[in-house]
Amino acid sequence: MTADPGTDADRDLDQALALVSRAPRSDAAGGIGGTGGTGGGHRAAPWHRARETSTRAGSAVRGRTHRVPLAAALGEVLDAPLDALGDLPSFDTSAMDGWAVAGPGPWSIRPGESALAGSERPAPLADGEAVRIATGARIPADTTAVIRSEHSREAGTLLYAERPVATGQDIRPRGQECRSGDLLLPAGSLVTPAVLGLAAAAGYDELTTRPRPRVEILVLGDELLTEGPPHDGLIRDALSPMLGPWLTRLGAEVISVRRLGDDPAGAEALLAAVTGSAADVVITTGGTASGPVDHVHPVLAKAGAELLVDGVAVRPGHPMLLARIGGGAAGQDPVRHLVGLPGNPLAAVSGLLTLAEPLLRALAGRRPRPRYVVPVEGDVPGHPHDTRLVPVLLTEDHAVPLRYNGPAMLRGVAAADALAVVPPNGARSGQELEILDLPWASGGCFT
């Protein structure tokens, strides 16, 4: 933020800045975040608690719903149960290529006729009769069994079984998988490719789902180049190319990515987004600490935002924050959240996994990701008070920490499968560490 504001709006913002720099940071989150300053103080939220707060914040928002064609529902969550619209299979079906037979053999072959999948139902079988049938074809009335072609022998007009024949064998009876009205999947299920297949098999053309949370990304900073090598104290913007696709992989709909300067116009644009964005979540990068032009906190104060998390006891990324805007006393205004990611690129990744991911999952109606642990290979140094998130490669049975894991570095995480959660004071070789999979490594890419 620069001095010498020219307009009323600039002056307002400047006053807000002055207010915030005099007063201790809001503690409105009931002690969740703390006064923080740059967020790394002793009142920063413990890492697990910050994630829980984020999940709770997302779960508290009444979700939107929409009805969409099957393909558009992929990666969203069902808002209504998936009930069987009819019986499945909807008719008695042959499970094998072979013969439909009635009664004990040998059977006389019905000449010139085959029951094929999708074709009309053949005439009922008389006792002692056999008709050629294909997998998926409708079973003629009065059939007692299907005999696989490789278990049968034709001799002239007669058919012989080469194995004992059990009544009902290789017939899939109508309703074997479900009866009309059965619950196939409860509301809250994630629409995976398998769910799309099931929904189609059950006859659905559309599904009612929770839409993806809309995200707007605001990259703050004057020192950022959009092309070419870094020069003259200017650096490349590493976050714009990374965050959009990453958030998409986390299940968000990214509606815009904008760069804002550190000048009053940038602060005004930030305020406008905080108070009026069409997004459910505004994600900012940079400007979270206490530098002379760090204006995220002052803008949030001016917008009357509630700081739910203001600093997290995690390295890198401790100045990250989560704020709630709107909602009103009676909950009449739309609720929007802001996740403030620190500008250092690995610190931004840390904030993405700590605050943005749990928030987005909850807003999308998804359950928190299951926790799992893997033994670490080698001792890992810890921070005396804070959790560390360390990029790791996953082998069959170990997490192998990677070098180049400093807050300003992406070299480690770019080669990583996951981040390991290292408790305060570090971990001994073989100790089990919680693992946060990166979305492309965990196979969740269809979202």
Ligand SMILES: Nc1nc2c(c(=O)[nH]1)N[C@H]1C(S)=C(S)[C@@H](COP(=O)(O)OP(=O)(O)OC[C@H]3O[C@@H](n4cnc5c(N)ncnc54)[C@H](O)[C@@H]3O)O[C@H]1N2
């Ligand atoms: N007095 C203190 N200063 C700082 C503290 C502190 O506790 N006390 N914390 C440090 C830590 S830790 C972090 S993390 C950063 C957070 O800083 P900000 O969120 O305010 O971010 P900036 O100051 O804007 O930038 C920090 C750093 O990151 C670079 N950056 C910013 N945006 C991008 C981008 N899009 N692509 C690549 N690199 C980016 C920026 O140039 C700076 O080098 O604060 C410390 N300071």
Ligand code: MOO
């Ligand atoms: O939180 Mo900062 O990430 O240590 O650079």
